[in-house]
Amino acid sequence: MDWNALYSSAFEGVRGRIGRVDRVLLAYNTNIDAIKYLDGRDLRERVEKVGKDKVLRYSDDLPGRIESVPQLLGSILWSIKRGKAAELFVESCSARFYMKHWGWDELRMGGQVGIMANLLGGVYGVPVIAHVPQLSRLQASLFKDGPIYVPKLEDGKVKLVHPKGFAGDEENCIHYIYEFPRGFRVFNFEAPRENRFIGSADDYNTTLFIRDEFREGFDEITKSSPLTIISGLQALTKENYREPFEIIRGHLDVLNEREIPTHLEFAFTPDETVRKAILGLLGRFWSVGLNEVELASIMKVMGEKKLAEKLLASDPVDPVAVTDAMLKLAEKTWVRRIHFHTYGYYLALTDYRGEFVRNALLFAALAAAAKAKLGEINSIDDVVKAMDVPVNEKIKPIEEVLSKVYGMEDGITELNGYQLTFVPTKIVEKPRSTVGIGDTISSSAFMGEFALR
Numbered sequence: 001m002d003w004n005a006l007y008s009s010a011f012e013g014v015r016g017r018i019g020r021v022d023r024v025l026l027a028y029n030t031n032i033d034a035i036k037y038l039d040g041r042d043l044r045e046r047v048e049k050v051g052k053d054k055v056l057r058y059s060d061d062l063p064g065r066i067e068s069v070p071q072l073l074g075s076i077l078w079s080i081k082r083g084k085a086a087e088l089f090v091e092s093c094s095a096r097f098y099m100k101h102w103g104w105d106e107l108r109m110g111g112q113v114g115i116m117a118n119l120l121g122g123v124y125g126v127p128v129i130a131h132v133p134q135l136s137r138l139q140a141s142l143f144k145d146g147p148i149y150v151p152k153l154e155d156g157k158v159k160l161v162h163p164k165g166f167a168g169d170e171e172n173c174i175h176y177i178y179e180f181p182r183g184f185r186v187f188n189f190e191a192p193r194e195n196r197f198i199g200s201a202d203d204y205n206t207t208l209f210i211r212d213e214f215r216e217g218f219d220e221i222t223k224s225s226p227l228t229i230i231s232g233l234q235a236l237t238k239e240n241y242r243e244p245f246e247i248i249r250g251h252l253d254v255l256n257e258r259e260i261p262t263h264l265e266f267a268f269t270p271d272e273t274v275r276k277a278i279l280g281l282l283g284r285f286w287s288v289g290l291n292e293v294e295l296a297s298i299m300k301v302m303g304e305k306k307l308a309e310k311l312l313a314s315d316p317v318d319p320v321a322v323t324d325a326m327l328k329l330a331e332k333t334w335v336r337r338i339h340f341h342t343y344g345y346y347l348a349l350t351d352y353r354g355e356f357v358r359n360a361l362l363f364a365a366l367a368a369a370a371k372a373k374l375g376e377i378n379s380i381d382d383v384v385k386a387m388d389v390p391v392n393e394k395i396k397p398i399e400e401v402l403s404k405v406y407g408m409e410d411g412i413t414e415l416n417g418y419q420l421t422f423v424p425t426k427i428v429e430k431p432r433s434t435v436g437i438g439d440t441i442s443s444s445a446f447m448g449e450f451a452l453r
């Protein structure tokens with residue numbers, strides 16, 4: 001299969017038709033990402049200063065939330081040791097103060113909504129309406145120019161303005177992101193792959209605070225939005241999820257009534273009660289996007305323990321286990337589209353057919369590689385700069401398995417009344433940063449499908 005030729009025509013196809021996507025509504029999580037690229041010596045000195053013994057126990061067991069500086073440093077070590085991402089709410093003032101003084105190398109737009117708003121609106125030129133829980137001046141300044149809007153209530157009426165024109169003087173919701181490259185060393189730990197630990201000094205996104213504009217004006221806001229992407233449910237806990245879930249159910253009623261295709265970006269949700277509650281809502285979404293850890297975590301709450309283990313057992317992930325899990329999820333919830341992404345390839349299961357599903361995935365993979373390579377995509381023409389990143393050769397055996405087991409050809413096959421679609425991705429050797437690549441993939445693919453339909 002000449003994947004490069006398919007990549008190239010998928011890109012041209014989406015670029016030529018992107019103007020057909022009218023407006024995308026994005027809710028709920030937007031924040032500021034303060035990114036610190038870790039330095040091994042600095043980290044070691046900090047750990048020694050607060051006490052190695054106090055810190056190291058958290059590198060074995062991640063705490064539920066951060067209540068002290070040793071917990072913060074220990075959690076960072078937990079991520080490094082495993083090369084795994086983790087995100088925890090930072091409750092303690094002293095840890096928040098410590099992170100602020102430690103500082104950052106870069107401030108970036110954060111949160112699924114913020115990242116997707118800048119990509120879809122600021123880069124692709126697709127009009128978006130975004131939910132921004134707190135619009136501080138700093139938060140507003142991180143929005144790109146372009147057709148990005150937030151609703152503003154004036155005399156009970158919804159007006160759409162660019163975030164920079166909102167004139168809000170609200171709180172800063174800062175997520176401190178500690179990034180490390182593959183091979184990063186501290187004490188006797190060595191990171192098996194690049195990743196990050198996130199400490200969220202944020203009381204709004206973490207509890208899914210929903211603004212009045214979205215409580216009172218939702219009906220009005222959705223009138224002009226033919227597509228929706230929802231995210232930000234991941235930090236809720238069994239103690240606080242009920243109230244926001246009530247509002248979300250109300251929002252889904254409106255979206256379903258209007259037949260607006262809605263995608264859920266399923267980020268890792270540590271609380272099992274919340275994960276089950278999300279599973280219960282999934283049938284009301286058109287589409288869901290997730291990675292292998294997230295799919296495994298859903299299989300766990302569906303009682304599919306063996307399958308969950310299989311999903312985490314090999315690298316690259318066994319595509320037959322992924323397909324089994326996607327089928328189980330689709331048959332349980334009736335969600336129409338599942339987009340799975342992992343390091344090296346994507347799979348989609350849809351209850352509809354067509355090459356456009358594959359081409360949208362290819363466009364997304366090119367955007368992901370561009371994001372990894374450049375750190376930030378500034379125009380749609382930046383996306384094509386990733387064409388020279390080679391298609392992942394390690395994925396050949398995965399393609400062979402899919403062809404042998406399911407008779408897949410050119411990345412497409414039929415299975416139990418669904419279309420199963422596969423693409424091998426382009427992997428950038430030394431990515432600039434890992435934050436936000438998943439959001440780039442999911443939003444580009446979902447939007448891409450509707451451009452190509």
Ligand code: 8BR
Pocket residue numbers: 062084085086087088268270293
């Ligand atoms: P298990 O609980 O099955 O080990 O899976 C945890 C996975 O979710 C890890 O891959 C870890 O990187 C990720 N994760 C994230 Br993101 N946030 C986490 C959190 N708060 N606690 C535990 N794991 C988390």
Ligand code: 8BR
Pocket residue numbers: 290291341342343344345368369372425426427428429430431434436437438439441
């Ligand atoms: P999550 O954060 O949701 O897991 O999404 C990250 C995705 O980014 C991975 O599934 C993988 O497809 C992609 N990715 C990563 Br991580 N590193 C990449 C790289 N260096 N080049 C291209 N894609 C990458």
Ligand code: GLC
Pocket residue numbers: 029031032033087109110111112115175198200267435436437438439
């Ligand atoms: C989560 C984090 C946010 C980050 C985003 C990237 O939403 O809270 O800080 O920007 O993931 O995907």
